[in-house]
Structures are given as C-alpha cells and as structure tokens.
Amino acid sequence: MKEKTSYLQWLISCYELPGKVQRQILQAFPDPGELFGISKDGFEAVLPEQFAGIFWQKCREVGSVRGMLERMEKLKEKGICFVTQDSPDYPDMLREIPDPPIGLYYTGRLPRSEEACVAIIGSRECSEYGRKVASELGRYLGERSIPVISGMARGIDGISQQAALDAGGASFGVLGCGVDVCYPQSNQGLYQLLQEKGGILSAYPPGTPPLACNFPPRNRIVSGLAMAVVVVEAAVRSGTSITVSMALEQGREVYVVPGRVTDRLSEGCNQLIKDGAAVYLNPGRFVEELEEAYFLHRIRPDAPLAAIREEEPSLTPEQKEIWKALDHTPKSVEEIQRSLSTKISVQTCSIRLMELTLQGKAKQITAGRFCKN
Amino acid sequence: MYSTILSGALLGIRACMVQVEVDAASGLPAMSMVGSLGGEVRESRERVLAALKNAGIDMPPKHVTVNLSPADLRKEGTAYDLPIAVGLLEALGFFPKESAKGILFLGELGLNGEIRSVRGVLPIVREAARRGIKECIVPEVNACEGAVIPNVRIRGAKDLEQVMVFLMAKGKEKEEILPSRTISPEKLMEEPLSRQGYDFSEVKGQETAKRAALIAAAGFHNLLMLGPPGAGKSMIAKRIPDIMPPLTLEESLEVTAVYSVAGQLGDRALITRRPFQSPHHAISVPALTGGGVIPRPGIISLSHRGVLFLDELPEFQRNTLDSMRQPIEDKQVQITRVGGNLIYPADFMLVCAMNPCPCGYFPDRNRCRCTEPQIKRYASRVSGPILDRIDLCVELQAVEVTSLQQDPNGESSADLQKQVERVRRLQEERFRHTKYRFNGDVQAADMERFCALGPVEKRCMEKVYSEMGLSARSYHRILKVARTIADLAGEERIRAEHLLEAAMYRPSQEIWKQ
Numbered sequence: 001m002k003e004k005t006s007y008l009q010w011l012i013s014c015y016e017l018p019g020k021v022q023r024q025i026l027q028a029f030p031d032p033g034e035l036f037g038i039s040k041d042g043f044e045a046v047l048p049e050q051f052a053g054i055f056w057q058k059c060r061e062v063g064s065v066r067g068m069l070e071r072m073e074k075l076k077e078k079g080i081c082f083v084t085q086d087s088p089d090y091p092d093m094l095r096e097i098p099d100p101p102i103g104l105y106y107t108g109r110l111p112r113s114e115e116a117c118v119a120i121i122g123s124r125e126c127s128e129y130g131r132k133v134a135s136e137l138g139r140y141l142g143e144r145s146i147p148v149i150s151g152m153a154r155g156i157d158g159i160s161q162q163a164a165l166d167a168g169g170a171s172f173g174v175l176g177c178g179v180d181v182c183y184p185q186s187n188q189g190l191y192q193l194l195q196e197k198g199g200i201l202s203a204y205p206p207g208t209p210p211l212a213c214n215f216p217p218r219n220r221i222v223s224g225l226a227m228a229v230v231v232v233e234a235a236v237r238s239g240t241s242i243t244v245s246m247a248l249e250q251g252r253e254v255y256v257v258p259g260r261v262t263d264r265l266s267e268g269c270n271q272l273i274k275d276g277a278a279v280y281l282n283p284g285r286f287v288e289e290l291e292e293a294y295f296l297h298r299i300r301p302d303a304p305l306a307a308i309r310e311e312e313p314s315l316t317p318e319q320k321e322i323w324k325a326l327d328h329t330p331k332s333v334e335e336i337q338r339s340l341s342t343k344i345s346v347q348t349c350s351i352r353l354m355e356l357t358l359q360g361k362a363k364q365i366t367a368g369r370f371c372k373n
Numbered sequence: 374m375y376s377t378i379l380s381g382a383l384l385g386i387r388a389c390m391v392q393v394e395v396d397a398a399s400g401l402p403a404m405s406m407v408g409s410l411g412g413e414v415r416e417s418r419e420r421v422l423a424a425l426k427n428a429g430i431d432m433p434p435k436h437v438t439v440n441l442s443p444a445d446l447r448k449e450g451t452a453y454d455l456p457i458a459v460g461l462l463e464a465l466g467f468f469p470k471e472s473a474k475g476i477l478f479l480g481e482l483g484l485n486g487e488i489r490s491v492r493g494v495l496p497i498v499r500e501a502a503r504r505g506i507k508e509c510i511v512p513e514v515n516a517c518e519g520a521v522i523p524n525v526r527i528r529g530a531k532d533l534e535q536v537m538v539f540l541m542a543k544g545k546e547k548e549e550i551l552p553s554r555t556i557s558p559e560k561l562m563e564e565p566l567s568r569q570g571y572d573f574s575e576v577k578g579q580e581t582a583k584r585a586a587l588i589a590a591a592g593f594h595n596l597l598m599l600g601p602p603g604a605g606k607s608m609i610a611k612r613i614p615d616i617m618p619p620l621t622l623e624e625s626l627e628v629t630a631v632y633s634v635a636g637q638l639g640d641r642a643l644i645t646r647r648p649f650q651s652p653h654h655a656i657s658v659p660a661l662t663g664g665g666v667i668p669r670p671g672i673i674s675l676s677h678r679g680v681l682f683l684d685e686l687p688e689f690q691r692n693t694l695d696s697m698r699q700p701i702e703d704k705q706v707q708i709t710r711v712g713g714n715l716i717y718p719a720d721f722m723l724v725c726a727m728n729p730c731p732c733g734y735f736p737d738r739n740r741c742r743c744t745e746p747q748i749k750r751y752a753s754r755v756s757g758p759i760l761d762r763i764d765l766c767v768e769l770q771a772v773e774v775t776s777l778q779q780d781p782n783g784e785s786s787a788d789l790q791k792q793v794e795r796v797r798r799l800q801e802e803r804f805r806h807t808k809y810r811f812n813g814d815v816q817a818a819d820m821e822r823f824c825a826l827g828p829v830e831k832r833c834m835e836k837v838y839s840e841m842g843l844s845a846r847s848y849h850r851i852l853k854v855a856r857t858i859a860d861l862a863g864e865e866r867i868r869a870e871h872l873l874e875a876a877m878y879r880p881s882q883e884i885w886k887q
Contacts, residue, residue, distance in 0.1 A: 368768030
C-alpha cells in the first residue's frame with residue numbers, strides 16, 4: 001500500500017506529463033517494480049511518443065523502486081503530506097469533478113467531508129469596495145466556521161482568507177506552485193497562518209515554481225473544493241472568468257457581487273449577472289440561500305442569518321451629514337464637501353472627517369481620500 | 374619699486390581680504406607670480422600683459438614679481454586681473470603712490486583692456502566695508518550689487534584705461550571719470566513685487582492643496598503633493614514663494630550674496646523676491662548641493678530662504694536625494710576640500726510633487742492598471758529619510774472641466790500673504806531669543822515649550838497616535854503643523870481640531886498601502 005502511494009506521488013511529481021498520460025502509465029504499469037527495467041522503446045509502445053522520452057528520463061533519475069521511496073520519504077520529513085484519490089482523506093467534493101487531480105500535496109490539513117466550503121475569488125488589483133465586500137464575507141463565514149477556499153493571491157483572495165482566519169474560521173489556500181513555495185511573497189504571514197488554522201493545497205510537487213500555466217488548472221481545484229463560488233470583483237477576460245467557467249462545468253453555484261456599471265473592475269461581474277449568475281447581496285442572505293439550496297444541516301443552525309445592516313452611529317448633525325455623504329468608494333475631501341447641502345469650508349469638512357476616522361466610522365484611504373469604514 | 378593693492382577672495386559665501394604685492398626690479402625682463410595660485414589666476418599674467426599693451430602702455434624691461442597674500446590661501450577666479458594690473462602700473466610708477474591706497478580692486482581683464490564681470494562682488498564688498506575700506510572699483514556690470522552696501526563708495530569701471538585715468542586724476546575730477554554709485558536697499562525692498570503672472574486666484578478647485586500650501590508657507594514646513602498628471606501640482610508650487618512673507622533686508626542680502634557667488638545675479642542689485650528653484654530630476658549631486666573644481670553654490674543654496682521644488686520626486690536618483698539629508702538638517706552645506714571647508718547657506722522650504730503610481734491615476738482603478746507591486750516599487754523609490762523630513766502631505770485630484778469653467782476665483786496671493794505675514798509676526802514673538810525662526814524649525818526637545826497641549830488635546834493626540842500608528846517623529850510633525858494651524862486661526866492654544874487637521878496632512882509611507 002505504502003509503495004503504491006509513493007508510486008502515485010512520484011508519478012504526479014512528473015508534472016511535465018499531463019494527467020491523462022499519468023493515468024495511462026498507471027494503467028499500463030500498476031506495479032512500479034516493472035518500470036525500471038523497460039527501455040525507451042518499451043514506453044513508446046504504450047505512451048504518446050513525445051511523453052515516452054520524458055518519462056523514461058524520469059525513471060532513470062530515480063533508478064529503482066528504493067530510490068523512488070527514499071525520495072518520497074524526504075518530503076514527509078519536511079511536513080509535506082500527500083493524498084491520492086483512493087485515500088479516504090481525499091476531499092469528497094473533488095471526487096465529483098471532471099478530471100480531478102490524482103493526488104494532492106498539502107501542509108496543515110485538508111477540508112473534511114462534513115465541512116461545506118465557499119470559494120471567494122476576484123481581482124488581484126481590487127478597489128476599496130472589493131476589499132470591503134471580500135473582508136466582510138470572509139469574516140461572516142469565518143465566524144460561522146464555514147471554511148473559505150481561495151488561491152492566496154494578492155487582492156480579493158488573500159483579503160477574504162485573512163478575514164476568515166481573523167474571525168476564527170478555517171481557510172484553505174490552493175496554490176499554483178509547490179506547497180513549500182510562498183507565492184506571492186507579500187502573503188508570507190497569511191501563508192503561515194493558513195498552515196496553522198487550515199491548509200495549503202497543491203496538485204504540483206514541492207519546489208514547483210509559480211508558472212503562469214499552473215494557474216488555470218489550479219483554479220479548477222478552488223471551485224471544485226467549494227459548494228459555491230463568490231466572485232467579488234473581476235474585470236472582463238481575467239483569470240476569474242476561467243474559474244467561473246470551471247465552476248459551472250463542475251455544477252457549482254456561482255454568486256456574483258454586482259458593481260457599478262462605470263467601474264472597470266466590476267465589468268466582468270456585471271456581465272456574469274447578465275449571463276444569469278446568482279446575485280450576492282449580503283453575507284446573511286448568501287448563507288441563507290445556500291442552506292436552502294443544499295439542505296445543509298452541516299452549517300451550524302444557531303447562527304443568526306439576518307442581513308447585517310449598517311447601524312447609524314450617534315453623531316452630531318454635521319458629522320452625520322458628512323458620514324452619509326461617504327461611500328465605500330473613496331472620495332476626496334472636496335467631493336464630499338461639495339455634495340453637502342449645508343455649506344461648510346473644506347477645512348471644517350476635513351476636521352469632521354478626521355473625527356469620524358478616530359471614531360472608527362470613516363477610513364482615511366490616502367492623504368486626501370476617505371471612505372466609510 | 375614696490376606696491377601693494379587691495380583685493381578680496383571668496384571663502385564659500387564669506388570673503389576675506391587679499392593683498393596683491395608687486396615688485397619691479399632691474400634684471401632680466403620677466404614676470405613671475407606666486408601665492409598659492411589656481412590655474413586661472415596663473416593665466417592672469419598673459420591677460421594682464423596683453424591688456425596693458427593694448428591700453429597703450431609700454432612695459433619697461435623689468436623683473437616683476439607678483440605675490441598674492443596671504444600666500445597660503447588658495448586663490449581662484451579671475452577677479453585678480455585688475456588688481457595685478459593696477460599693482461604693476463603703480464610699481465612701475467605710472468601714477469602717484471597714494472592714488473590707489475585704500476581702494477579695493479576686482480575685475481577680469483580682456484586682452485583689449487576691457488573689464489569683465491566677476492563672481493562674488495557683494496560678499497567681498499561687504500567684507501571690505503566691515504573692515505573700514507571706503508572705496509571699491511569693480512566691473513561696471515557688477516557695480517549694482519556692490520552699491521547696496523552702505524558706507525562704501527562703489528565705482529564701476531568699463532576698461533583699464535578708465536581706471537588709469539582715474540588713478541592719475543586729482544580731487545574732484547575723479548568723481549567725473551568714475552562716478553560712485555549708491556543704491557538704497559530699503560527703497561529696493563519697498564518696491565512692490567510683480568507676481569510675474571503667477572497668482573493663487575488662478576488655481577481653480579484644489580482647496581485642500583491650497584490650504585496645505587498656505588500652512589506650509591506660514592510655518593516654513595516641507596510639503597509633498599501627490600496627484601495625477603495635470604492636477605496643478607507645479608502650478609501651486611510656483612505660487613508658494615509669493616505667499617511666503619517678503620524677504621527682510623538681512624535675508625535679501627544673504628540670498629543676493631549666494632547668487633553673486635554663483636555668478637547668477639546679472640545686473641540686479643538685490644534679490645527681493647523669494648527664490649524658486651525647480652531642478653530637473655537628472656540633476657547631479659554636485660549641481661544640487663554645490664561643489665565642483667572651483668566650488669560654487671548648488672541649487673539648494675540658490676533656494677536659500679525660498680522654495681526648492683522637486684517635481685517627479687521618484688525620478689530623482691536616490692543618492693541625489695540622500696545628499697540633501699544633512700543640508701536639510703543643518704540648513705547649510707559644508708564642502709570639505711584639502712584646502713579647507715566651505716559653507717554655503719541652504720535654509721529652504723522643500724516642496725515635492727509626485728504621481729501616486731507609474732501611470733499617475735491611482736487610486737482611480739478605472740484608469741490605473743498598475744499592479745500593487747508596481748505601485749509599491751514606485752513609492753519606495755523615494756528615500757525614507759527625505760520623506761521623514763516632510764511635514765505635510767496633500768493629495769490633489771484630477772480637475773473636472775466643470776470646476777474649471779464654473780468655480781469662482783480663489784483667494785489671491787496677496788490675501789494669503791497677509792495671513793502668512795500675521796503668522797510670521799506671531800512666530801517672531803514666540804521664537805525671540807531662540808535659534809528658531811519658524812514653527813517648522815522646532816526640534817523635538819523644545820516641543821513641550823512651544824507646542825504645549827491641554828488635557829483634552831493630549832487625549833485627542835493619544836487617540837490619533839494609537840489609531841493611526843504614528844511614530845515619535847510623525848507625532849512631533851503633527852504638533853508642529855498644528856501649531857501653525859492654530860497660529861493661522863489666531864489662537865494661542867493648540868486645540869483638538871487643529872491637531873486633527875494636521876493629522877490629516879500627515880505624510881506616511883502607508884499612503885500607498887491600501
């Protein structure tokens with residue numbers, strides 16, 4: 001059994017070979033012992049010509065069954081685990097999808113079968129609005145112990161995962177590189193946290209660099225692990241649209257956060273809505289709908305599901321008016337001052353804005369722009 | 374025969390007296406020059422001899438020795454041509470010995486005997502006056518700058534012949550040949566400044582930026598403007614010198630001396646407008662801070678008492694920017710050479726402008742497609758130590774066309790200057806008997822004394838400190854700026870709203886970290 005797992009693991013580490021070829025090899029040579037005596041021509045008889053050479057070369061590298069086992073043993077010492085499709089630990093959700101990965105490398109843990117996960121995806125270069133929605137949803141899911149699946153990328157991915165973890169929930173990051181490679185570097189903190197409170201998953205062997213071609217296949221795992229995918233912000237023709245088409249192919253529910261028609265970063269989202277995607281309104285409604293659709297009892301029933309409304313804080317009339325003029329899109333002091341019905345000076349307006357900021361009602365985004373907190 | 378003529382040498386922005394000694398003895402005809410001379414001073418021999426010949430003077434065959442004393446001071450520049458020529462004439466007995474006594478000579482000679490302009494006339498004449506010298510003969514072009522110094526007669530000479538005739542003449546004739554010039558500096562200072570077509574009323578919208586510029590000018594705070602291309606960053610910067618308080622006579626003389634040493638004065642007598650310097654970002658370190666084979670003041674010294682505007686801040690070489698760190702701190706530049714140290718003043722207000730990202734439109738995500746790492750890399754090109762010395766940071770927005778068409782004209786520069794002037798008087802009062810001049814100068818140790826806070830304000834500041842993750846340095850910067858804001862409001866105590874407004878303008882490296 002152990003030998004068989006290692007064999008699979010080693011086979012997957014030959015990531016130059018497509019999944020289809022790997023499965024062909026598995027079928028033709030169920031016992032790894034056979035492999036190491038065969039000549040190049042022998043492989044050519046069962047495999048497509050261009051891959052036979054590569055595989056033969058790979059076999060020569062490890063030399064024998066023992067060499068292969070030793071190699072795989074080393075990974076375990078580094079804390080990197082591996083599951084094959086046959087293992088009971090292999091996520092059930094992934095079994096359902098077309099072309100599932102034969103095996104997964106992971107650190108931390110894998111999503112359990114009783115956990116219903118939600119994938120949150122979106123643009124790397126996100127706006128303040130996307131940032132707000134992603135972290136709100138991440139936090140809501142985290143508080144209700146619904147794990148968040150995402151790609152640990154900059155922008156929406158990382159923000160939603162960080163928010164879920166901060167709220168005490170779990171999250172899983174699916175990488176387009178080896179699980180021992182932290183990409184992007186700027187998410188080092190999140191990378192550590194994910195290993196403690198969730199897991200890092202990858203179909204690529206350790207040490208694989210983050211190649212651009214790795215990411216589309218990675219996206220199918222992101223959507224595959226989740227029961228629903230929420231698209232927060234996406235421009236047209238982005239990586240997010242690949243994930244969405246895969247999610248649909250896998251029969252996952254796709255929710256889209258609507259945006260303003262003038263925002264470039266919401267163009268992709270609004271297009272998806274036009275194409276018939278479900279509309280995301282707020283975290284409460286989203287979870288409620290999800291439960292109805294899936295008769296989920298796994299989600300803790302005691303969690304309050306009412307929509308979260310922004311409470312109007314107790315403020316002076318002037319502060320209140322300025323607070324109302326604020327938006328989730330950052331506005332400049334002049335813009336805010338101009339939109340007020342009572343005329344106050346820019347100077348007074350900036351003082352009031354700073355008061356609101358100190359009270360946690362507003363947020364100073366850049367030197368001269370504020371938005372609702 | 375032996376003669377001694379007075380002249381002067383520049384030491385940075387200051388000057389010292391030099392004696393030009395000439396001895397003419399019998400022997401093989403030759404002329405040798407000694408006294409630690411730079412290349413251009415040694416060349417002076419050829420110019421002097423040719424100029425004398427062309428002025429119609431026949432040199433008798435003598436062995437001539439010229440010494441420039443003090444002999445251990447390195448002599449540079451071309452201003453010794455005239456004193457050497459005069460010394461030679463006196464030593465050869467062309468005019469009575471007393472004629473040139475007590476007169477300081479400065480000037481470069483052309484081969485035709487013409488007297489050409491030299492650098493640093495003002496500081497040398499000033500030093501001469503201090504030492505009780507009553508009369509100076511300088512190139513005609515430079516006569517104006519010397520003429521503002523009181524108690525000394527300045528005569529501008531066109532050519533060597535004029536000087537000779539002057540020295541040979543007696544009594545009242547002298548005044549007719551080379552009339553002395555005096556210019557009352559007080560009168561020059563009173564002349565109203567033309568704003569050269571730059572007025573704040575032309576800047577439409579951008580109220581926050583204008584407000585920040587006013588605060589900066591009032592308290593001499595360094596300012597950083599962030600904004601997309603075409604938002605009006607340079608437009609505002611150009612108008613800042615005119616809302617700063619007018620130069621005092623003392624300040625004006627300092628500035629004029631720097632320009633005189635740099636040879637950039639032209640025929641102006643006095644610089645009465647605050648300088649505005651805007652170097653291109655490809656500027657080299659010596660051009661910015663001063664130096665060169667023959668040391669000259671750099672751009673930061675030419676901005677003394679005025680504004681140094683660095684547009685496109687991230688495009689400047691890092692080492693160029695870093696070279697300004699010490700001068701900003703000391704308010705002067707020290708150039709150390711084998712021959713000794715030179716000091717140029719450099720007390721300027723730093724105004725910087727930059728785009729928030731490579732394309733310039735961040736955070737407008739509809740136009741800006743820069744990625745986060747690109748934006749961070751762009752911002753990190755600005756050296757932290759320079760950002761540390763900036764008190765106010767303000768963001769400008771792209772101007773909308775409706776605002777261009779409809780907005781009424783804003784406050785004029787004259788109105789703003791009145792407010793600044795009032796604040797300046799308050800500061801004069803406050804900083805009497807201290808080393809400071811403006812709120813922007815106050816150092817951390819004296820914060821308690823000049824920027825004291827009441828209990829309510831202290832609590833407000835504590836909250837700002839913790840909420841905004843300030844450093845000790847930025848805490849003090851907010852206090853300084855709040856002091857100026859309170860002064861503008863005419864209040865003696867700093868109140869919470871002043872602190873809050875100052876906190877909004879706080880510069881931080883987190884500006885870009887969304």
